[in-house]
Amino acid sequence: MVKIRTRFAPSPTGTLHIGNLRTALLSWLWARHNGGEFVLRIEDTDKKREVEGGVEIIKKTLKEFGLVADEGPGLSGDKGPYLQSERLGIYEKYVKKLLEAGDAYRCFCSAERLEEMRKDQQKEGKIPRYDRKCLQLSEEEIEERLKRGEKTVVRLKMPDKEDLFWDDMVMGKVKINSAEVDDTVLLKSDGYPTYHMAVVVDDHLMEISHIFRDVRWMSSTPKHIVLYRALGWEMPKIVHLPLVLGADRKPLSKRHGSVAADEFLKEGYLPEAVLNYLALVGWNPKTDEELFSLKQLVEKFDIEGIQKSGGVFDYKKLLHVNAWHISQKTDEELSEILGKWVPKLKEEARLGLASLLKVRVKKLSELPGLLKFFWEGVNLSSELLLQKGGEKEVVKTMLEEIRKVVEERGVDEVEKMKEEFMKIIEKNEWKVGKFFMVLRLVICGSSITPPIVESLPYLGKEKVLKRIEKGLEQLG
């Protein structure tokens, strides 16, 4: 059996798009599911679009999400180099082979001529297509023009009229006639290959068994079929992935919301949550469950479950998935995360708070707001206090009683404190909710907080008393 080897082959053009991350994920999952290998290859054949540090951004993002490659730039692997810009000689060699066999030809046409040609064709209602002017060139003429140093590209010679098929693992059997496909450029005048040339050569040389890529590539697959055939190579299995869409069913882009993979991390989504959700857009696990760890995803993943149609990216559902993943964290794990998101928080307080916050945070970015009362003074309006607490005299009595308990017992014994509070509440026939709301407001300044009595120990007796005092003062 052939070894399963998949690859992720992005261009270093900036941040990693969330849709690209999904392509990487599914590709990675398939490799891991089969105990195969996952290769990272950088398609940097367009100098104009390349972004400074682009390769590092990709590697960093992949690492942050835990999609580790077995081979790639800066990693091990004996099929490199994994940067296409360092493989120019290899492509050249195969281009030469194609040229010699007559499967490709040189073209000297200028950009201006091509543009004009296309304009004319469109005017006549035809589909823009290279007119093969340079296919007629004699060998002598080609030699001469080459000698003169004329700019040239190499084009693939497509069959005239032939149905080209492939069996897509997602889309099924697809047929496209070669007449629909242009004589695509394989080698650019700057000596770099185009995507089509590079991808075929590299996928073959790197022994890729399954090509995961989005459906945008479907229409150019015939070019690749012809190339594989001309080079005498077997084509890898093709897995065309449906697009991730925005709410308006257009491909997901900035105007829909966040699209850069690392942005989601910055906004407080857990990497495993993003991955879990991403897998769910366009793939179904054949169970009613849909909340999975990365490891479970690896176990469950199957190409068969991949959807044919595009899926809308639902930020709300992502939030739900994220909340679940947060709740699955151990106190220790969440405590560490807490340290990163809320560095001001005392280290001793992290672990206990982590367990209190686990089920009430959907995004990590909510953490600082929820905990800022620890180090920020409370800005409490007495109106709010009275509105939630009741009559002024009652609220005052409540605070005085609370102060008494705190002074006598301190704040460290949560259960004892609760008992005491309940006794007082009963004795005075107060509403339980109102009593604790008064405490909550005085301590935190907000009506939305972690469990209040449980939070007191982390604040400390002194601060608690100070805040009660302040509340009393405010009431006058």
Added chain:
RNA sequence: GGCCCCAUCGUCUAGCGGUUAGGACACCAGGUUUUCAUCCUGGCAACCGGAGUUCAAUUCUCCGUGGGGUCACCA
């Protein structure tokens, strides 16, 4: 426009000839709860249309319609 792909609740989807068309998110209504959240219960909500095949079509075929992709010396 040519070509290619797609089509079940608002969204992600299950279904692979006979189902009360199932689940999840969202939403709504209750319940538990000292806030918030969790949790629990219930509810709302879908087979794009038309032919054909068949005893029977959400399911198979065809034609529409709708959506998307693609037609570069970009990937």
